[in-house]
Amino acid sequence: MKIEISKAEYKILLHVLEMADWTLTSHKSKDEKRHKPYRKFEQKIFSLADVMGYESLIEYSKEFHEYMPTRKYEDTCSAMEFIEEFENESFWDELIDRLGERDTIREVGMEGFKALKPIDRITKVDDHKDKYIDEFEKYGLDRIVIVQQDIKHV
Numbered sequence: 001m002k003i004e005i006s007k008a009e010y011k012i013l014l015h016v017l018e019m020a021d022w023t024l025t026s027h028k029s030k031d032e033k034r035h036k037p038y039r040k041f042e043q044k045i046f047s048l049a050d051v052m053g054y055e056s057l058i059e060y061s062k063e064f065h066e067y068m069p070t071r072k073y074e075d076t077c078s079a080m081e082f083i084e085e086f087e088n089e090s091f092w093d094e095l096i097d098r099l100g101e102r103d104t105i106r107e108v109g110m111e112g113f114k115a116l117k118p119i120d121r122i123t124k125v126d127d128h129k130d131k132y133i134d135e136f137e138k139y140g141l142d143r144i145v146i147v148q149q150d151i152k153h154v
Contacts, residue, residue, distance in 0.1 A: 010052040017042050018069075018079035043067055092136060100129035 005013065021042065024035050046067030049058035057073035060066070069077070104124045105113045116124065135143065 007052055007054075010048070011054065011057075013045060014049075014054070014057065014069075014073070015077055015079040017045060018077055019083060022079070022083050096129050096132045096136065097125075099132050100125040100127075103128040 020038065024038055025032075028035075043066055046058045046069075047060075049055055049067070057070055057076075058067050059070050061068050104121070104127075107128075108116070108124070113121065
């Protein structure tokens with residue numbers, strides 16, 4: 001199979017690879033074994049930078065024996081805007097989801113939570129989530145504090 005892409009599409013592909021690499025490695029080492037096929041593909045695409053006219057964005061490092069983005073690439077890549085937007089939205093969604101689930105479990109107990117029909121579980125969790133959505137929309141994290149007390153883990 002042969003795929004032809006334009007210079008503009010190649011630059012988009014570089015940005016997509018940046019987003020994928022961030023997902024794979026932002027919290028882990030780039031040397032993880034399961035990342036190898038992805039890193040290999042990334043290197044294959046990076047190796048075409050000079051052919052596509054983007055040698056100022058990707059260069060070969062003799063020190064690391066691989067192609068790497070340049071400072072110019074890092075300064076001009078729009079991928080980080082998408083990544084930051086995703087991380088910000090994910091933070092709030094995850095925080096609200098976990099607090100809603102925690103409060104539901106505290107209300108009905110773990111066994112009661114597990115026994116709920118899926119639609120009932122979603123409804124109960126959503127009821128608890130609403131207060132957090134309102135709180136965080138109004139105050140962000142300003143009113144979040146840690147209160148030390150003995151809490152039985154459920």
